[in-house]
Amino acid sequence: MKKSFFRIVGAIVVSVFVLSACTSNADSPGLEYAPDMYRSPAVEAYVDYGEVRGRIDESKKTRLTAMTPPPFAIPYIGKDSVEVRLMMPYARLANESFKASHGMYQDVLTKEDHYAAASADGNMIVLNDKNAEPILSKGKELFTAMCQHCHGEKGDGNGPMVTSGAYSGVPNYADRTSLSDGQMFYSIYYGKGMMGAHRSLLNKKEIWTVIHYIRSLQSPDYGKFDANGTAVVADTTKQK
Numbered sequence: 001m002k003k004s005f006f007r008i009v010g011a012i013v014v015s016v017f018v019l020s021a022c023t024s025n026a027d028s029p030g031l032e033y034a035p036d037m038y039r040s041p042a043v044e045a046y047v048d049y050g051e052v053r054g055r056i057d058e059s060k061k062t063r064l065t066a067m068t069p070p071p072f073a074i075p076y077i078g079k080d081s082v083e084v085r086l087m088m089p090y091a092r093l094a095n096e097s098f099k100a101s102h103g104m105y106q107d108v109l110t111k112e113d114h115y116a117a118a119s120a121d122g123n124m125i126v127l128n129d130k131n132a133e134p135i136l137s138k139g140k141e142l143f144t145a146m147c148q149h150c151h152g153e154k155g156d157g158n159g160p161m162v163t164s165g166a167y168s169g170v171p172n173y174a175d176r177t178s179l180s181d182g183q184m185f186y187s188i189y190y191g192k193g194m195m196g197a198h199r200s201l202l203n204k205k206e207i208w209t210v211i212h213y214i215r216s217l218q219s220p221d222y223g224k225f226d227a228n229g230t231a232v233v234a235d236t237t238k239q240k
């Protein structure tokens, strides 16, 4: 008699306890006794913690977490459409043969000749009489740091790596004036022959900038404009 009474009371107590966790909202998981156990409190890189479950925290609003984004993440900042376009991934794929020479194992590779197709690409940064000077001086800075040791100060292919006898096969830019800006971009981005890929060292904006500088090595009047704002050397950089 006593035993079954406690069993019934016990069953009622347990049922009430369990049922109290339910809610009428079919989408709700009900009362959570230990939410941290099954909901990760991990901080996400791209989440705006300024608003969590309707609660607004002004001090955290519009501020992303301080976590470093993964490599090759695309910074999508700014409102200038040209700048934003420059940050988007390069549309031309690497050729299959590059796998062996440049160790590109994570890339989507193609059999098509994207290098030839790249000849149609114009420089995404268009020079004018106002921006030419800062762009060329930035290009020189990049060239001095990243390219000069092979290509030489004047772009003649006689950098210290070559004159020391450690390396060879670097062309004189003067012999490659027929190369289009798009092909130069492709070669710098993915590498060509003995030149390694530079896409993890320079972003697209920097590569187009350094290409302008190479053009100025090929013809000293490149990037100069007359009083009417017309380029002294025909502009090869038409945006396409």
Ligand code: HEC
Pocket (backbone or CB within 6 Å): 143, 146, 147, 148, 149, 150, 151, 161, 168, 169, 170, 171, 176, 179, 183, 184, 187, 188, 192, 193, 194, 195, 196, 198, 202, 210, 211, 214
């Ligand atoms: C380790 C030496 C080395 C470095 C560093 C280097 N290059 Fe080269 N570059 C070469 C060699 C070698 C070639 C010839 C590739 C071929 O045609 O087979 C070349 C070719 C080129 C070409 C011609 C590409 C074509 O399609 O014919 C351009 C343009 C160029 N390099 C630009 C650059 C720029 C810009 C940098 C710096 C960001 C740079 N290179 C850094 C060695 C180098």
